Amino acid sequence: MPGARLIILATSGLAFVSLSVAADDPGRGEAVYKGTCIACHGGDGAGSLPGVPDLTEKAELLSQDDAILLRRMVEGFRSAGSPLEMPPRGGDPALTDADLKAVLKYMRREFQQTR
Numbered sequence: 001m002p003g004a005r006l007i008i009l010a011t012s013g014l015a016f017v018s019l020s021v022a023a024d025d026p027g028r029g030e031a032v033y034k035g036t037c038i039a040c041h042g043g044d045g046a047g048s049l050p051g052v053p054d055l056t057e058k059a060e061l062l063s064q065d066d067a068i069l070l071r072r073m074v075e076g077f078r079s080a081g082s083p084l085e086m087p088p089r090g091g092d093p094a095l096t097d098a099d100l101k102a103v104l105k106y107m108r109r110e111f112q113q114t115r
């Protein structure tokens, strides 16, 4: 019965997806950053376009509460007088909330100076 086999394949695929989201994959944040965020924020977090803050200098930006930063990543963000906006989900609607949490962890680890 080829129909039944297809259904089994589809459900095991779903189980795999939810498992991989639940696991805290340390490489995920880096992959998201290098795939999407790097275009504006640069490999070193210093920003590669006018209007993008230097996250290594302005350590206080990444020190804000997770809730604030995650909302800004999800909804997009433009501060007063800024020539460029941070696009919702970095411009990639396929990024999940878990992806954004992982990339926030990565950015803090890589760019935030301990003073």
Ligand code: HEC
Pocket: 032, 033, 036, 037, 038, 039, 040, 041, 051, 052, 053, 061, 062, 064, 069, 072, 073, 077, 078, 079, 080, 082, 084, 085, 086, 087, 089, 090, 091, 095, 100, 103, 104
């Ligand atoms: C099209 C360029 C662009 C891309 C792509 C982009 N950003 Fe941004 N991001 C910005 C700009 C511009 C700002 C500053 C906005 C402002 O202050 O008005 C910003 C600010 C931020 C901030 C600081 C927020 C704050 O409270 O000041 C964080 C965190 C951030 N981005 C994370 C990300 C992440 C994570 C990604 C990838 C998923 C990403 N950005 C992709 C342009 C971009």
